[in-house]
Amino acid sequence: MTKNEIRQSLIESHYVMDVPVSTPEDTRQENVVRILEAAERLFKHYGYAKTTVADIAKDLGMSPANIYRFFGSKSEIHKALANRMLEASRAVAWENAKRAVSATERLRDHFLQQHRITVETLLHENKVHEMVVVAIEEQWSVIEDHIMQLRAIVAGLVEEGIAMGEFRAQDAELAAECLCDCTVTLCHPQIIAECLFETRRATPADVVDFALRALK
Amino acid sequence: MTKNEIRQSLIESHYVMDVPVSTPEDTRQENVVRILEAAERLFKHYGYAKTTVADIAKDLGMSPANIYRFFGSKSEIHKALANRMLEASRAVAWENAKRAVSATERLRDHFLQQHRITVETLLHENKVHEMVVVAIEEQWSVIEDHIMQLRAIVAGLVEEGIAMGEFRAQDAELAAECLCDCTVTLCHPQIIAECLFETRRATPADVVDFALRALK
Incomplete structure (x- = not known):
């Protein structure tokens, strides 16, 4: 397990209510696009280094755990x-x-x-x-x-x-x-x-x- | 006066014995070449960021004041x-x-x-x-x-x-x-x-x- 995977599973265990048990592929794609669009907006505005996954989550009204369902890390x-x-x-x-x-x-x-x-x-x-x-x-x-x-x-x-x-x-x-x-x-x-x-x-x-x- | 010039004149006032009153052009050129060669060797060995003017002076058995006679700064x-x-x-x-x-x-x-x-x-x-x-x-x-x-x-x-x-x-x-x-x-x-x-x-x-x- 990488550091990010450990972090992800720790976060998910705290926010388990937030994570849908099964996500149909189209909803998944919608979420991916929403996350990428928010990330792009924030990276462009605040810079890549200064934007965290928590910032992206906050911008979308999501929990960080939900973001980590789709992407393992900011990178x-x-x-x-x-x-x-x-x-x-x-x-x-x-x-x-x-x-x-x-x-x-x-x-x-x-x-x-x-x-x-x-x-x-x-x-x-x-x-x-x-x-x-x-x-x-x-x-x-x-x-x-x-x-x-x-x-x-x-x-x-x-x-x-x-x-x-x-x-x-x-x-x-x-x-x-x-x-x-x-x-x-x-x-x-x-x-x-x-x-x-x-x-x-x-x-x-x-x-x-x-x-x-x-x-x- | 720039920060470096102030620094240079302060250093020179402390090491005045070290600085020849008049330097013929060929001696000047020799010193410039010696300093550049020492600097090149040290930069290549320790890296540019880690090498100071004091290091170059020490390597040549000179005082930093003597280096500042020829070059205003490391840059x-x-x-x-x-x-x-x-x-x-x-x-x-x-x-x-x-x-x-x-x-x-x-x-x-x-x-x-x-x-x-x-x-x-x-x-x-x-x-x-x-x-x-x-x-x-x-x-x-x-x-x-x-x-x-x-x-x-x-x-x-x-x-x-x-x-x-x-x-x-x-x-x-x-x-x-x-x-x-x-x-x-x-x-x-x-x-x-x-x-x-x-x-x-x-x-x-x-x-x-x-x-x-x-x-x-």
């Missing part, structure tokens, strides 16, 4: 939140990849959309940046998995572009990895945060157009 | 050290840029050399990474200036390549900025530290060769 809530945000950006990427325009245009829009999402979602609010740093430092697998999935989408587009004669014949997976490397300044939250106030001539579109030429 | 020593390391990597870049080979070959070697220097100098020792993080966070101007100088070297090579017909006609400065952006995964110490253990197919040479195609 698990954070992980689920990060995953939800990353899923949303992958949904945008899939929508874009299905469009009936050239592979070049879809790749261009892919990187510009991911850039916009990173800037808007992650940097407009200072407190969210703190969450991102914690996520990068502690929950590497969620981020790593996201990077792999985006890279697969890009590889698919490169492959289509090769098949259509838009790009020269080349190893699509290797090219996709190089292309994602070349556009990392547009999508990496820490680099974006560092460079936000730098004086630059190259716009995100300039960098993407430059990198895409390498495929031709 | 100034750190800044001078960072500058010395960055100067060394710029010297490598200038040597490479002068070679009588194609611009493509010089650009390729430029990025691979900078990658090797970053990996070797900055990451082989854990304590040096701490110094880099402090440098990036606090002494942005030294780093920023270094980036601008490297970018100017790259722009010169792109311009030569355009003149020689190796690259298509294009805005050399804008292309150089895009090229430096595209190779940031090879030269940014924090990105390198994050990606060091990631499983990747693209080697540094793959990424550089890919990015260089965009110039053609």
Whole structure:
């Protein structure tokens, strides 16, 4: 038993009246979403470090025990939140990849959309940046998995572009990895945060157009 | 008068016997180098945060007052050290840029050399990474200036390549900025530290060769 599991079972034994004996899957999902939404609001407002599971419970009029029915720890809530945000950006990427325009245009829009999402979602609010740093430092697998999935989408587009004669014949997976490397300044939250106030001539579109030429 | 200057003058008034009344420029330079070398050794061994100016003085058999003759604070020593390391990597870049080979070959070697220097100098020792993080966070101007100088070297090579017909006609400065952006995964110490253990197919040479195609 981990420290958190012990803590959870201790808390549950005190609040046993509060915990439903059986929860149908849809009610469970509703609760998960309610908890994530409250957590996101509080993390954004007070910061990740300063928000406790008790704060989230209080905000929802729940007991902490009820929260621990769904998430083993604050870090698990954070992980689920990060995953939800990353899923949303992958949904945008899939929508874009299905469009009936050239592979070049879809790749261009892919990187510009991911850039916009990173800037808007992650940097407009200072407190969210703190969450991102914690996520990068502690929950590497969620981020790593996201990077792999985006890279697969890009590889698919490169492959289509090769098949259509838009790009020269080349190893699509290797090219996709190089292309994602070349556009990392547009999508990496820490680099974006560092460079936000730098004086630059190259716009995100300039960098993407430059990198895409390498495929031709 | 800043806090450090007050501290410095207070210390000097106690150790006045220790401070030479007039120091010829070459003796001054010798002392600066001795202090920087001791500081580098101690920072690397004990870490930047744990090393004090008194430690550096003790290591050299000097009084702290003597150190404060040359550097106003520990942060100034750190800044001078960072500058010395960055100067060394710029010297490598200038040597490479002068070679009588194609611009493509010089650009390729430029990025691979900078990658090797970053990996070797900055990451082989854990304590040096701490110094880099402090440098990036606090002494942005030294780093920023270094980036601008490297970018100017790259722009010169792109311009030569355009003149020689190796690259298509294009805005050399804008292309150089895009090229430096595209190779940031090879030269940014924090990105390198994050990606060091990631499983990747693209080697540094793959990424550089890919990015260089965009110039053609």
